[in-house]
Amino acid sequence: MFGRLRDHDMDIGLLLPLLLHSLLVQTLVPLVRVGTSYRAIELGLPVVWIGAIAASFALLPVLFAIPFGRMIDRGHDSRAAQGGAVLLVAGTFLLWMWPDMRWQLLAASIVIGVGHLLCMAGTRCSRCAARGSAAASRCLATTWWPSPWDRRSAPS
DSSP states (O other): SSSBSSSOOOHHHHHHHHHHHHHHHHHHHHHHHHHHHHHHHTTTTOOHHHHHHHHHHHHHHHHHHHHHHHHHHTTOOOHHHHHHHHHHHHHHHHHHOTTTTTHHHHHHHHHHHHHHHHHHHHHHHHHHHTOHHHHHHHHHOOOEEEEEEEEOOOOO
């Protein structure tokens, strides 16, 4: 049952864990981010702290995006996805253990942000790998990665 399908060059053994992982990440991250912001408001933190907690989710991932991308390009996409999942669980654990401290809210938001970056980048490459060797190279080569420095229009 598991293995390569004959008509499609897809690895079903990778597909189910990948789908489960993606479902959990796409459910967990928005809930935790919104919950963290509401918790900061509930604690009566100043607006500067609420903004810092919300921005910290993206601040460190911006700095780590290129080194993590290079790591993933060297074939460590599954390690990135697994490490991201561990960081998401660790950040959620931080929020559960110390929900009343502003520094822990900030630290948990940073940890969850880095975990989310690793999960998204790792599962993107794993999805291409699950399609099979021939389709994986086409999948990665034909993907358009928009950036603020790239002013080209999206391919049609």
